[in-house]
Amino acid sequence: MEGETASDPIADGSPLVSRVRKLLFRRMLVGVKDGRFFLGSFHCIDKQGNIILQDAVEYRSIRRSPQSPMEQRCLGIILIPAACRSSCHVDCSINEQMSLLSII
Amino acid sequence: MEDRGGNDVPASIPSGEQMVWADVSPLIAAACNDLHDGELIHGENFNLFAAMSALEIMDPKMDSGMERNGFHSIEEAIENGAAPIPLSLDRTVDVQRCIDVMDHLLSCEATWHRGHSLAQTVFSCLYLLRIERTSTHPLLHSYCRIMRSTCDVVITAVSDARTHEEEDFFTTAYSLPLKGDGDEKCLSLLNSVEETVSRQLRACKAQASRKKLCDGRGLELAKKHVMSCLSELGSMSKSVEFLRSNAGGPSDGEIECRTTASGKQPFGFDANINSRLSAPTPPRAIQILSWKQAIEFFEKLLNDMDAIFSLPLDLSLENILQFLVQFQKSQPDLVARAHLQLLLVQDGKLYGKYSFHVVISRALVLPEGTSDQAFQENEFVVQLGQLTINLIKILCTNNAWQRRKLGKILQDWGVISIQLELAFRREFDEMLKVSADEILFTRLSKRLIVWAEEKTYWIASRFLLLGFQLELYSPKEYCMVYWYMYVIFVNLLEKMQMRASYPVDDSRRKGKKKRDLAKDVGLESGVCASSSCMLLQCYVYISEGLTMMLAALHNERQIFKISSPFNSEHERFIQHFELLQRANVPPHISYHLFMESTTHVRISNVVKHNYFREVQRILASLRGSFAGDSNKLLELHQLEQVIEHNRIALSVIDQVGASDPSLEIRFEFQHHPFFPVAVVKRS
Numbered sequence: 001m002e003g004e005t006a007s008d009p010i011a012d013g014s015p016l017v018s019r020v021r022k023l024l025f026r027r028m029l030v031g032v033k034d035g036r037f038f039l040g041s042f043h044c045i046d047k048q049g050n051i052i053l054q055d056a057v058e059y060r061s062i063r064r065s066p067q068s069p070m071e072q073r074c075l076g077i078i079l080i081p082a083a084c085r086s087s088c089h090v091d092c093s094i095n096e097q098m099s100l101l102s103i104i
Numbered sequence: 105m106e107d108r109g110g111n112d113v114p115a116s117i118p119s120g121e122q123m124v125w126a127d128v129s130p131l132i133a134a135a136c137n138d139l140h141d142g143e144l145i146h147g148e149n150f151n152l153f154a155a156m157s158a159l160e161i162m163d164p165k166m167d168s169g170m171e172r173n174g175f176h177s178i179e180e181a182i183e184n185g186a187a188p189i190p191l192s193l194d195r196t197v198d199v200q201r202c203i204d205v206m207d208h209l210l211s212c213e214a215t216w217h218r219g220h221s222l223a224q225t226v227f228s229c230l231y232l233l234r235i236e237r238t239s240t241h242p243l244l245h246s247y248c249r250i251m252r253s254t255c256d257v258v259i260t261a262v263s264d265a266r267t268h269e270e271e272d273f274f275t276t277a278y279s280l281p282l283k284g285d286g287d288e289k290c291l292s293l294l295n296s297v298e299e300t301v302s303r304q305l306r307a308c309k310a311q312a313s314r315k316k317l318c319d320g321r322g323l324e325l326a327k328k329h330v331m332s333c334l335s336e337l338g339s340m341s342k343s344v345e346f347l348r349s350n351a352g353g354p355s356d357g358e359i360e361c362r363t364t365a366s367g368k369q370p371f372g373f374d375a376n377i378n379s380r381l382s383a384p385t386p387p388r389a390i391q392i393l394s395w396k397q398a399i400e401f402f403e404k405l406l407n408d409m410d411a412i413f414s415l416p417l418d419l420s421l422e423n424i425l426q427f428l429v430q431f432q433k434s435q436p437d438l439v440a441r442a443h444l445q446l447l448l449v450q451d452g453k454l455y456g457k458y459s460f461h462v463v464i465s466r467a468l469v470l471p472e473g474t475s476d477q478a479f480q481e482n483e484f485v486v487q488l489g490q491l492t493i494n495l496i497k498i499l500c501t502n503n504a505w506q507r508r509k510l511g512k513i514l515q516d517w518g519v520i521s522i523q524l525e526l527a528f529r530r531e532f533d534e535m536l537k538v539s540a541d542e543i544l545f546t547r548l549s550k551r552l553i554v555w556a557e558e559k560t561y562w563i564a565s566r567f568l569l570l571g572f573q574l575e576l577y578s579p580k581e582y583c584m585v586y587w588y589m590y591v592i593f594v595n596l597l598e599k600m601q602m603r604a605s606y607p608v609d610d611s612r613r614k615g616k617k618k619r620d621l622a623k624d625v626g627l628e629s630g631v632c633a634s635s636s637c638m639l640l641q642c643y644v645y646i647s648e649g650l651t652m653m654l655a656a657l658h659n660e661r662q663i664f665k666i667s668s669p670f671n672s673e674h675e676r677f678i679q680h681f682e683l684l685q686r687a688n689v690p691p692h693i694s695y696h697l698f699m700e701s702t703t704h705v706r707i708s709n710v711v712k713h714n715y716f717r718e719v720q721r722i723l724a725s726l727r728g729s730f731a732g733d734s735n736k737l738l739e740l741h742q743l744e745q746v747i748e749h750n751r752i753a754l755s756v757i758d759q760v761g762a763s764d765p766s767l768e769i770r771f772e773f774q775h776h777p778f779f780p781v782a783v784v785k786r787s
Contacts, residue, residue, distance in 0.1 A: 002143055014138035017145060019131060024147045029113060029125060034171035037117060044146040044155060047139040049132065052158055058169055059117055062177040070116045071177075073169065079158040088132055089113055089125035097126040 031087035048080030170323045187372030214398035223378035230372045246297040265442035267501040323413045408440035428499040430500035445500035460489030470553045507570040511683035516558040518687035534701035558599035573779040583654035592649035635729040649715030660762040707762040732733035745775035753782035
């Protein structure tokens with residue numbers, strides 16, 4: 001990730017940023033443009049939207065058809081550039097989901 | 105945003121219990137908007153350094169799982185008809201396509217030998233990956249089986265020899281299906297298929313036989329096998345026109361880079377299908393060798409193998425070392441070198457036949473009365489045997505590796521020579537329980553010491569000479585290099601002459617192989633040894649002559665002088681000869697000594713001394729003794745050229761005056777790999 005580490009808390013305290021901060025260490029599922037998904041623990045994000053996941057597992061369908069079974073592979077720590085991200089989900093309870101959706 | 109995953113999470117990735125996947129993309133996008141440049145959202149355990157090592161998804165150099173618009177799996181590729189069996193319902197087309205597959209596989213195999221991964225080369229073949237599918241197509245099936253077991257055999261040989269470096273060769277097969285039941289019988293399978301094929305399809309007969317020795321009962325058989333493989337490669341080359349005209353493929357210009365003889369793209373290959381298997385290395389874009397290059401590659405490999413199989417099995421160690429040096433000159437492939445090593449050292453024995461104490465005792469000409477048992481158990485003999493094994497193995501590696509290791513083992517050889525010197529009398533007195541004949545022990549151990557020292561100097565000379573092949577010396581350093589070489593050659597020559605002077609007492613030899621041994625020893629310490637000594641004497645004079653010539657040019661013209669502010673001459677001396685100095689080879693050699701012997705040299709002295717004239721005299725008398733040895737004769741010729749040119753150059757410099765600024769002097773290795781020729785020009 002480029003730039004210096006922001007070791008001090010975000011000064012202006014944007015509520016959106018604090019909400020995203022609460023998602024740290026949660027299970028995050030990121031889809032990328034070639035159809036694969038990566039599931040890992042949310043570790044870091046920068047202004048450009050590049051995400052780092054820890055203990056990530058790659059899911060990849062072994063056939064082109066939508067119902068294809070998926071194969072998995074452990075990758076460890078990965079960086080998903082914002083440009084190739086196509087979806088981003090976190091694992092949460094239904095109540096929480098409502099509040100997450102109500103933000104925007 | 106076009107995407108295949110969409111916002112829908114596939115059902116096969118479950119969320120936690122009582123949990124759902126909530127889309128956070130909008131939240132993240134908005135939050136990122138609020139972030140300042142360079143700001144990150146991260147937890148307390150975040151470590152930027154660790155984060156730097158993250159694997160970057162969708163980076164083609166890091167992400168081996170990236171989809172490349174190809175098939176997602178072997179199964180999908182096969183279901184989509186990428187590797188049909190039969191290759192065509194039209195039998196003629198089927199055969200043509202089958203040959204294309206074989207050709208391409210051959211190119212893949214050669215590419216693999218050149219250091220690319222198995223997964224991206226041979227195993228890019230869908231037929232090979234699902235070999236059981238091919239069982240209805242006997243020709244393709246047998247070829248795939250042979251290919252698979254050949255890869256397995258080669259990997260085993262190379263891994264056993266352990267002379268490969270990471271970039272040389274990928275012995276790692278990851279999870280590729282390399283072994284299959286019944287692969288060891290692949291040759292008979294192939295034979296039966298060939299019979300059928302030659303009955304059915306005469307035109308394609310030449311294609312069915314495969315190279316490589318899967319097993320060999322003796323070197324004769326192996327040689328025959330190599331010959332038949334070479335002739336098969338020949339007939340394959342001849343079949344090009346036929347195959348090409350049938351295929352109606354691309355034009356001649358384009359065909360050069362094609363991987364098949366017909367010039368057609370083969371069926372059933374997907375270079376990306378295994379990209380995930382090549383992890384942790386990211387998949388690299390590779391170029392498969394062309395069919396023509398592949399044929400040339402295998403021809404060279406087979407010729408190298410033939411040279412190995414032609415090596416007579418009763419050679420003395422000296423001859424083996426010479427053979428190894430000579431063999432390396434042809435720059436043999438890793439696979440050939442691995443086989444040579446495995447042939448020479450098997451189960452800790454030479455050719456798997458002679459223990460190394462026997463090999464050493466042959467070279468020593470043991471005095472009568474030496475107990476074989478005691479000799480064999482002597483700790484120095486055991487150690488020297490081990491050192492000799494290591495030496496042979498090292499001489500089978502590539503040049504760079506060889507030089508590194510030779511520098512290291514010099515120390516061991518140096519140490520053992522000193523230990524021998526210190527301990528021999530007492531040790532041998534106890535070990536060889538022969539009548540208290542002090543003279544015998546002295547003679548024996550003296551021989552052992554001389555032998556060990558001779559080998560030490562031989563290793564040192566090889567170490568220095570390899571520096572030329574690896575281009576490690578700059579012209580400014582030639583003077584010190586030739587000076588050191590001169591010193592080493594002088595010492596080596598001294599030891600060789602001492603050994604050659606041993607009386608050949610074959611009448612007193614005992615043991616079963618009496619006649620063999622006597623013949624061998626007689627040959628070695630007689631004619632051969634004396635001509636080797638004379639050749640070495642030439643090296644001594646040439647090195648000395650070059651040293652003096654270079655030193656005079658330093659002194660009188662200030663050329664080839666090290667004047668770098670970074671590295672003084674003394675520092676370079678240490679850099680080049682540190683390993684030799686540390687091993688004390690030869691003893692009492694220092695930079696100081698080098699300076700002493702070169703600072704006062706003038707061109708006129710060099711001319712007067714006429715080192716090169718001496719060499720010419722020896723060379724003339726050597727011709728006769730090397731008659732029949734083409735390699736040696738070639739070298740004599742090369743040395744003559746070196747001498748002649750340098751002699752002329754020297755007299756020109758002397759006549760014109762070394763300090764004449766219009767003279768332009770360069771040293772070039774056009775005639776000999778490690779003795780240059782002075783090229784003098786007037787501007």
